[in-house]
Structures are given as structure tokens and as C-alpha cells.
Amino acid sequence: MNKQINKLIPIVKEINEAEYELNTMLLPYYQQVMEHELSVKQALILEVLYKQKQVTVREIAEQMKVSSSAVSQIISKLDKAEYVKREINPNNRREILVSLGEKGENYFAQMQQVEQDIIERYYTKLTMEEVMQLKHITLKLKNIVEQELAGRD
Known part of the structure; x- marks a missing residue:
């Protein structure tokens, strides 16, 4: 088990770092919404x-x-x-x-427009299969976390 964890640590760190950098690069697109x-x-x-x-x-x-x-x-x-x-x-x-x-309705209208722009500009560069894999893995991890946290309550 420790060998697997030792292999996972640098991979997960790389994923987290890439996600952080991705969010940092996309921040200017969200800036208009965040001005609220x-x-x-x-x-x-x-x-x-x-x-x-x-x-x-x-x-x-x-x-x-x-x-x-x-x-x-x-x-x-x-x-x-x-x-x-x-x-x-x-x-x-x-x-x-x-x-x-x-203003709340406007906030979400702006957020939806930003998300649409990001999808059109970046996600369309992935294949549909890649997008589906990303969705599947993300939802699977979310479910794992939800189940673990539900077990703690």
C-alpha cells in the first residue's frame, strides 16, 4: 500500500498543480464576474x-x-x-x-457567458472521448470523496 501511495503522491501533486495553473490562467476570464x-x-x-x-x-x-x-x-x-x-x-x-x-441573476448570467466562452475556446480542442473521460474521472473522484465524507458524519 505504501508503494502505491508513494507513486500516487507525485502524480496527484502534478494534477493539482496543473489544475491550479489552469485556474490561474483562466482568472482573467472570471475577473468580470468576480468584480461583484x-x-x-x-x-x-x-x-x-x-x-x-x-x-x-x-x-x-x-x-x-x-x-x-x-x-x-x-x-x-x-x-x-x-x-x-x-x-x-x-x-x-x-x-x-x-x-x-x-444582481444575483446578472451574476449568474455573466458566469454562464464566461463558462460558454471557455468551453468554446478550450474544451472544443479536446476530442469528445477526452471530454467524456475527464467527466467520468472527475465524477468518480467526487463520488469517492462524498462517500468518505458521508461516512464521517
Whole structure:
């Protein structure tokens, strides 16, 4: 087992370094989206809203594994900046429903355009088979990590 790990270490380091360098080279393309000056937690909340459309503060807190009051504070800042909208849940007036606001929608529209540009410029230079292999391996590693982390809870 140690021999295998010793062989894996330089390979994984090379993969990680290549991924880091790739992200660094692509940073100028993402710069226009990053000008929104969002914190990591704010961006995570926007990502949750983008994927789920409308959720409660409690649901966001559970997904992020933080307190509802912490999420509420972040939501307040995002609301003032028009990244999110808040409304009272008509089915449970004690709950606040949160969804993307105008700036939040613009943020993801810009992100999608950047991703489209990167796909057209770079991924089209790979064969479909190479793209499918990359997808397969990436998803397989993601599933391994998810299963390992789920076992720790």
C-alpha cells in the first residue's frame, strides 16, 4: 500500500498543480464576474439560490452547516445590495423565503457567458472521448470523496 501511495503522491501533486495553473490562467476570464466583490459565503448562498430557486434561511443554514442567524446576516447584506429578495412564506408566515434578486441573476448570467466562452475556446480542442473521460474521472473522484465524507458524519 505504501508503494502505491508513494507513486500516487507525485502524480496527484502534478494534477493539482496543473489544475491550479489552469485556474490561474483562466482568472482573467472570471475577473468580470468576480468584480461583484462577494465573499465566499455570499457566493455559496447565491449558488444555493441559483440551484434551488427559492429556499428558507433555515434550509440555507442547514446546507452550509452554520447558524440561521449567521445566514440571516449575510442575506441582509445581499438583500441591501439587491443580490437576493426576501419574502414571507404565505404557507408559514414565520418563515422567510429567499430567492435571487436582479444582481444575483446578472451574476449568474455573466458566469454562464464566461463558462460558454471557455468551453468554446478550450474544451472544443479536446476530442469528445477526452471530454467524456475527464467527466467520468472527475465524477468518480467526487463520488469517492462524498462517500468518505458521508461516512464521517
